[in-house]
Amino acid sequence: MIKVAITGNIGSGKTMVCRIFETLFIPVFYADKEAKDLYDNPKVKEKVIMAFGDDVYNKNGKINKAVLASIVFSEKSALKKINEIIHPALFNKYNNWLKKHQNSIYTIHEAAVLFENHFENYFDFIIYVYAPQKLRLERVVKRDNISKEEVLKRMNHQWADDIKSKMSDFVIVNDEKSFLIPQVLKIHQNLLIKKESNE
């Protein structure tokens, strides 16, 4: 089965692209959402508390995203540490999910950070969703109700668009000028052809 990854920098519109693929009956694994859910997993929780202390979880036992983000985005070693906890559990979850969808034409794995974590070789094809930085900044400020400075801080942890575009097999431009659906349909057709040629 063909494994496709969709990635793109924060605010690029990856999720909307994935929703279009879902309309074409392509299953999508939303890695960022799944990763967030992992913080409720007792084993993961124990490791996170061991690494960063009790404060990263609030009184209800839920992860305090603001505290975790402030730690992770201010210390490179903290980011490495959290990745070491989350990534194995996430891949385990992804592999189980793949087994459930092994009869699909192809599957999609959506993640904001892919190249940065050197996961590109795990997939057969990579789709990069591109949007100009100004537009992404506006989208995230509106969507997450946070300051521009906060968004820029997060953006600084991601690689530049041109590097990621070159490393990808397909690029979808989501700049509110180009239509998304025709681009998705074209990639879908390409992937169907590749699937047939593999068989």
Added chain:
Amino acid sequence: MAALSWLLIKLSDDYSVTYPLKIEYSDLPENKILKTVNDSVLNVSFKSDGYNLLDLYLYRKLKFLKINLSKVKMVKMRDGKYEIFTRNLAKLLSRQLNVNESDISFSVPKLQFQVENLYSKVIPVKAKLNLTFKSQFALYKSIITPSKVRVFAPKNVLDSLKYVYTKLITLNELGKDEKIKVGLLSPGKEIIRIKPNNVNIVLEVRKYTEFSFKVPVNVSKVKPQIRTFPSSVTVYFNMFLEDYKNLSPKDFKVVPDVKNINLGKVNMLNLKVVKHPANVSNIRLDPVSVEFIILN
């Protein structure tokens, strides 16, 4: 000296004069109104000495005959017609003219006029407002006291009346509540009476803010079935803080505008808000159009 003596002698003489007096009727009962008046002027002749006539001419400016209808005897005829015998006015005039009642005579023996019965009903008052506000302020509500007034008018006129409006209230740069006493506009002063004829208005001025909700694009009525991308959009709107707590995204309905659109020939559909609460303003959507896929 001789001229003065002559004048004094002349003023002490009696003279016969005739004055045309414009008739003014007053004090009709509240539920009646004058419909037609046959005689608008009555010629009054009387005899008086020169001193009195000079006084009348110089100071008392004899021009009108005011007839208080609650005090004179009226004879009711048919079809709302009434008559007043002018001889009954002699007593009133004798005091006004300072002459003997018997020295007064009239050009006609009676005055005729027609009275119409007025009907009444209670109708709401609407404020006529011409207001400007400080930035981010607007009229939250206006409270009119009394909110309804009794209007007297001929039946056909009364049936056509739905509201009574206040006189135009013009206020600029409002940033706080205002209390105003204002008169009511009568659509026909001659035939319509309004009680009371003024009201108090409280203008409640509040600050509004921009709010937003994420609202799904409703495609349930679109044939063939479609799915939009994005499937929900942000609706921005202005609203008073006081009202916001009662609001939810379900109060809004956003649909794609598919009127006269061939879905097979377009890539995007414009969106429109087809349902929203009455107390929101300046509604805008982000995005204003969506891509879509026709579902098989």
